[in-house]
Amino acid sequence: MYAGYLSGSAEITAGGALALSLGIAIQNFPEGAIVSMPLHAEGKNKGRAFADGVLSGTVEPMWALLTILMAGLIIPAMPYLLSFAAGAMMYVVVEELIPEMSVGEHSDIGVLMFAAGFTLMMAMDVALG
Numbered sequence: 001m002y003a004g005y006l007s008g009s010a011e012i013t014a015g016g017a018l019a020l021s022l023g024i025a026i027q028n029f030p031e032g033a034i035v036s037m038p039l040h041a042e043g044k045n046k047g048r049a050f051a052d053g054v055l056s057g058t059v060e061p062m063w064a065l066l067t068i069l070m071a072g073l074i075i076p077a078m079p080y081l082l083s084f085a086a087g088a089m090m091y092v093v094v095e096e097l098i099p100e101m102s103v104g105e106h107s108d109i110g111v112l113m114f115a116a117g118f119t120l121m122m123a124m125d126v127a128l129g
Contacts, residue, residue: 032054
């Protein structure tokens, strides 16, 4: 989004780019946890599992930089690329996370946090455009 905003596209606003960036940043916390928690459960110490979770997200800034450098070529394909990414994330959530959060003794917390996260993202979408 920032690549499109920097290129001067009238369709992309600073608020829209900020909303998407905040959404991605917030989404990165559970994404890192999804990597770290199974590693810790399999025997890695907490520090190493956390570091591996952090390292799993290092590809995003590298690709963001490449996207900014190639903005002129990528902007026309951006709706398709973002739709694909959103679909992939929705698949992971529906296939893996929702069934797993509803088992165990604290299943109500998972459902409430899912609802809170969804509400936060919808509020950011409306508030920031």
